[in-house]
Amino acid sequence: MLDLDVDAAALTAALVDVESVSGNEARLADLVEAALRAYPNLTIERDGNVVVARTELGRDERVVLAGHLDTVPTADNVPSRWDGDLLYGCGTSDMKSGVAVMLRVAHLVGRGELDPRVDLTWILYDCEEVEASRNGLARLARTRPEALAADLAIVLEGTDGDIEGGCQGTLRVAVRLVGVRAHSARSWLGTNAIHLAAPVLARLASYQPRVVDVDGLTYHEGLNAVGISGGIAGNVIPDECVVTVNYRFAPDRSEEDALAHVRDVFPDFDVELTDTSPGARPGLDQPVAAEFVAAVGGVPRAKLGWTDVARFGPLGIPAVNFGPGDPNLAHKPEENVARQKVLDGEAALVRFLS
C-alpha cells in the first residue's frame, strides 16, 4: 500500500522502490490506483496501465496534471538511497519526483485539506520511455480525447522547477535525388545523384530559421539535414542520394503548415514526409496559465525539445512542463533529485491551486 501521507520527497523514494521499467508498470499502476480510490471525492478510471483521477467540483476551469509511471531500464540504482539531501535512484529525476508531487496534491484534495480553485484531472500513464506507438498518453488522446480536456495541462517532467511552455513540432522528410547509374570510368554515361544534392545542401546552409514569439515565449526554429546517404561502390556513379531533413517548427504552425513550408523550400525536389509530430502552444496568455506562472515565480521559457506536452496541442489545450527533476540527470546511473526541489514543487502547485 502506498502511503501518501508523507512529504513529497519521501513519497518519491517509495515510488522509486517500486521498479517500473517501461512495460512493467502494472504493479505501480495498481498501487497508485488503490491509493487514489481511498478518496471518495475523486472519480477514478483505469485503462490498461493508465490511471485517470478527476474532481467534479463544477469549477469554471480544469487543469490536467500528467506524468508517466515508467522509467528507463535500471542501472543498479533501485532501491533508492539518500545521500544527505539528495535522493539517488532510477526515476528520481525522470519523473517519479513529479509523480510524487501529483499524488501529494491528490492526497491534499482527497482529504479536504486543499480546496482547489479549478477542477483537476490527474493522468498517470505508461510507456513514455519507449516507442511512441506504446505511449499510454498518446493512446488515451487517440481513444478517449475527452479525458484530456482542460484549460491548461501541466506535465510534471523534470524542468528543474522552472516552467517550460509549449513545445516545438518536429517533422522529417526524405529529399530524394535520382540519377542514372554508370561505371565511374565512363561517368558521362550517367547522372550523379550525389552531385544533384548540391543545391539541397546549399539551401539548407543558407536557410534563415524563424525566431517566433508565441503566447509570450520565444521559439527558435531549425531546418537541418540530419542524414545523407548515397553511393553503391567505389567505381559506380550512384543513381540515388537521400537527404533526411528535420524541421523543428514553432507551435504557431500546424503540422500541415510546417510540411507546406518545407515543400516551399524545395519546390523542385522529391520531398517525402517520413514522420511528423505536432507542437503545442504554451497558452501563457490565458488567465489560468498566468495565475500558474505567478504562483511558481521566475520567468517561463520556451520548451525546445519535443515532449508529451505536444499530445495536448492537437486538442487545442495549452500545455507546459513543470517538474522538480533536473533534466540533465535523466537516464543516467547517477540520477538523483534534491529534497528541497520536490518540496518546492508541491508548494508551488498548492499555492497555484489555493
Next chain:
Amino acid sequence: MLDLDVDAAALTAALVDVESVSGNEARLADLVEAALRAYPNLTIERDGNVVVARTELGRDERVVLAGHLDTVPTADNVPSRWDGDLLYGCGTSDMKSGVAVMLRVAHLVGRGELDPRVDLTWILYDCEEVEASRNGLARLARTRPEALAADLAIVLEGTDGDIEGGCQGTLRVAVRLVGVRAHSARSWLGTNAIHLAAPVLARLASYQPRVVDVDGLTYHEGLNAVGISGGIAGNVIPDECVVTVNYRFAPDRSEEDALAHVRDVFPDFDVELTDTSPGARPGLDQPVAAEFVAAVGGVPRAKLGWTDVARFGPLGIPAVNFGPGDPNLAHKPEENVARQKVLDGEAALVRFLS
C-alpha cells in the same frame, strides 16, 4: 597433359575444363608449365602460381604477352560445351580464350614454326579476379620487375578482338567535413557537417573534366562523388560528413600529379587519399606498337576501365588490351566465346610477329 597442337578454340575448351577459380590455380599452372617446358628454346620460370616463359633471340625489341589463369567462381558452367560455333563455360571470355592464344603462339615459336621479329615474354598469373593484394602480376612487378621488362605489353583480356590502349588511373579521396554536434531542437548550438558539404558537391557538379589525347588515343577523365555519408540520429545535428570522391585520370598524369589536382579542386578542405592506382600510356606512337596496330587492323580506342595493363605503367612500358573475349559476357553464367574470334586473335598475333 595439355595438348597445344590443337586450334586455339579447342585449346580454350581444354583450359576451361581445368577449373581454376582464384586461389585454386595450381593444377592449371602445373599443366601450363609442363607444356611450355617441352620447348627447349623457351626458358621457363615458376614463381608461386605464376609461370614466366621467355625467348632469348637477341632481338632489338621485346613484347610481353600477359594473361591471368584464374576465373570467378563457376556457375554450373564447367566443363565447357559447344553450341554451334559458340563455346560456353566459365572463363571462355574472361580470359582462357586469351590464354589459349598466348599458348598457341608459344607452341608455334617453340616448334620453330614461327620465327618472331621480337623477343617474347609470356606471363601467366594467378588471382586477378580477387583483391589486388593477391594479384600474381602485381606481385611479380613488385618483387622482380625485370621479368616485366619490354617495349610493349599486350594483355589478352577480352576486348572483342579490338585494341584498347593504355588505361586511366584511378584514385579515391575522402573529403571530410567536421562540424559540432548538437540536439536538432537547439541547432544553433551546433555546426551542421552535412551542410558544410554543399560547396564540395557544388564543385563536383560544375567540374569540367579534361578530354586528353595521349599517344594518339583520347581519354575522358571524370571526377565524381561515389559515396556520401553523414548523420547520427534523426534529432541530432551531425558533426561529420564524408564525401568519397573518385578521380579517373588520363595516363599523361602520374598518381602524384592526379592527387595534386584533386587537392587543387578542394584547396580549403580536408582531403585524405584512400587508394590510388596508376594509369598506363598506350604507347601507340612507338614503332613496335604501330606494327601491332597495323597487323590487327581496325581503330584502337582508349581503355576506360582500370585493368592490369596499368601494372606496366609505373615501369614505363606501354601496354594495350587485346583479347578475343567479349568483355560484356565476363562474370556471367552464360559466358561464351565465338570460335572465329579466338582463331582471329591467334592469326593477328602471328601476323604481327612474323
